[in-house]
Amino acid sequence: MARLNLLEETRFEKLPVSVFENPKAASLSVAKRIGDLIKEKQKNNTQAVLGLATGATPIAVYAELVRMHKEEGLSFKNVITFNLDEYYPMQPDAAQSYVSFMNEHLFDHIDIDKNNVNIPDGTLSLEEIPAFCLAYEKKIGDVGGLDIQILGIGRTGHIGFNEPGSAPNSGTRLVTLDDLTRRDAARDFGGKSFVPTKAITMGIGTIFKAREIILMAWNKKKASIIKKAVEGEISGDVPATYLQLSEHVEFILDQDAASLLTRFDTPWLVKDCVWDEKITRKAVIWLANHLGKPVLKLTEDDYNNNGMAQLAIDRGPVYNINIDIFNKLQHTITGWPGGKPNADDSERPERAEPAKKRSIIFSPHPDDDVISMGGTFIRLVDQKHDVHVAYQTSGNTAVWDDDALRFVEFSIDFSEKMGLGKGELKNLYNDMRAFMEKKQPNQVDTPEIQTVKGLIRKGEAIAGARYCGLEDDHIHFMALPFYESGKSNKNPVTDLDIQLTMELLQKVKPEQVFAAGDFEDPHGTHIVCFNIILEALKRLAKTESWVKDCWLWMYRGAWQEFETHEIEMAVPLSPQEVERKKFAIFKHQSQKDRAVFPGDDAREFWKRAEDRNRETAQAYDNLGLADYEAMEAFVRYKF
Known part of the structure; x- marks a missing residue:
């Protein structure tokens, strides 16, 4: 019976979704699955082949794997890894490279054979890339394919760097990055203009061949794209929707990333709710906005036709519900954010006393x-x-750097006008200019x-x-x-x-x-x-x-x-x-x-x-x- 209820709750969702209280709990769960796979392969004296992702999302997973290695003796000697992607062009020792990322967060802290680590090469010439991509695909096949592929999701809906427009059968290749993807990376590079315009990425078809696919997403920034990926129609505009076609995929989310899924955002559309004050207020405001009507004009038919019939039965008549919500909204409005002195504060958001806070x-x-x-x-x-x-x-x-120079220039000019000593200030200014002329993107x-x-x-x-x-x-x-x-x-x-x-x-x-x-x-x-x-x-x-x-x-x-x-x-x-x-x-x-x-x-x-x-x-x-x-x-x- 519980399973039937769950199916009813998730009928808008087109692939399996597991929701955890927070990113840490979710990350620990994913790390355990990877650890269990590695141990199972060790028992059978075979290799575990992992598809790995970068970015903020998997950091806690890697941290837990490192802990398991150091504290529980989990060995990675039988592990082969293939990373999803790399910026192009990109030197492996650059701070923004995915080589640096993987070394910092995982490889430098475990006993993996570095010969078993595979990351797309951002130093190749354009002419060399097609052959490299074919060889990358072949190498994955030669070791038996990916056992688990870990994914994040970009706000364009990209998986790997498969941006909107990618084909579902695409292989490893050079791609052009979406402007939103580059904006999201801007802080790591010291500005969008320094973010590479291209990347080498595994294709969606490559990802699909993995025996298990786990897509992870945390926080509300990802909630909108997660809703599209899980509940939307399959479309090249949102490449992650292609995962709906896989029988081996699971989305692992925290509560914030899952917050816009129908079962959490508007649960009255999929199940009977416990109509407490919080959900009643949200539902009535949603209904008014959905129908484009003021709260006090909502009718019983409006409730019945939009999943809120039980609310009308439990707490009706609906006009009384409308008045209650209207009054609660009215009581949030105050011109006295510090509380209104000598006033009844029982219906006000802030206390009347103390009068001066x-x-x-x-x-x-x-x-x-x-x-x-x-x-x-x-x-x-x-x-x-x-x-x-x-x-x-x-x-x-x-x-901005030029603002900093302008203020020091003012200080120098002010010192001259006032007849003050300026030698040290002038030297400082010259040092600043010299530094800025050679300053690298994101340099401290x-x-x-x-x-x-x-x-x-x-x-x-x-x-x-x-x-x-x-x-x-x-x-x-x-x-x-x-x-x-x-x-x-x-x-x-x-x-x-x-x-x-x-x-x-x-x-x-x-x-x-x-x-x-x-x-x-x-x-x-x-x-x-x-x-x-x-x-x-x-x-x-x-x-x-x-x-x-x-x-x-x-x-x-x-x-x-x-x-x-x-x-x-x-x-x-x-x-x-x-x-x-x-x-x-x-x-x-x-x-x-x-x-x-x-x-x-x-x-x-x-x-x-x-x-x-x-x-x-x-x-x-x-x-x-x-x-x-x-x-x-x-x-x-x-x-």
Whole structure:
């Protein structure tokens, strides 16, 4: 009976899918399967042939295999590996090469015979590539074919580097990379212009010959393409959909990557639901948007025809459900983000007391505060709350080289005008220029250049916070050590990052903490900074009584926005407040026009924020709520 229920839940899914709580649990499961295969082959005195992938997705799998080798004696002497792909052209010792990646994460830490390692050769001449690709295919066949092929998935739907347009019977070959694929790789290369335009990849037909295919995907960035690959029609536009034709494939996902699959996103379409408050709210808002109707105009037929008949029976009549959801949405709207003094707060998102709250706005980068919640920041200050802002990182990797030179040139000219000594500054400037003229893509800046770039971001952040109304003693620059690697890849978080955060929290003892919950940030900095705050608060909660009265609000806006059903506080902005917020963002001049790491969105940050805030207000208007100019949205984190 349980199996029948599962089949009903997964009837939209066209291939097997296993969902794990988190990437670690999923990775451990995949590593165990690989380890078991290797051991089974060893018992039979045969070789295990593995097809391996690169990228962030399989790193934890490789780490577990290394652990199994070092702690459990798992030997790789009977293992032959074939990697999916390699950039072209690419030197094997380059930091971005997949040779370097595989050595760093796996091969240098196990007892595999390096003669059994096979990775496409990015150093070949164009004339040599066809013969190499044929030989690569033949070598796979000669060792009996792939036992397991590990795959990730790109946001274009590519597997390996089989981009949209690839044929289902394609073999190993040279391909041209999709622009989105190159944008996703830009941070590893120091900019999209430095990412190779081509790659050598196993073909889809090659992958299909594996006796077992495991595609792994983690986090919400992959949720959209996973839905297309699992539930969509087979199409060359999404090469991963060809895996629906295989009888030997399984998708291994974490909850976030699986979140848009029908059984998780709109489960009422495939099964009976437990209609608690959370799923009821999501379903009613979905129904209103799906039909293009305000909440209060939804009918019993609307419910019955869209998988929500049981809700209508359990909690109807439907008009009462509509009114309840409408009222809950209405109660999220407040012009008092710090709480309205001397007011009934039973239906408000924030407490009325204390009337004047101590608030800390944590900003991962020096501009996230004004981009994501600049209107609320200004409103809190205008309403006389004790507001602090804490910039968690220097943001020095996101400044253009020519901006750094321009500021030092200004300093030299200023020194001349004021009759100050300038010799050392001039020498520094000459060293900076000499370094930049020879600087390689993704090369770490000198400490002096990092300092200049960090000071540029600091000055802009001060200007923005002052514009919002803060005094200088309420502006804090934390420069958390994990960030200060000078590279796009940051150092691991240490106890010092948490201790510095605890010290600031202890100093302010806030009733409100605002933190970036925008985890689509391509830097990965937002989620790291959020987890540092969370750990600091958890530790303080053991000894500090004020923590129990401290509410943690998450904001978004730089990279994405909360879904309407998730929003717990919506702060409306007038046209004048939208303009004030925009001018606060303008103070960050080094990020204007074109940011160093813009992500997929070509719009300037002020424009992204303005459009998103207006879209949030429009979403409320579409549901039948008041029509505001713009809204900033927040979700409370219960820790």
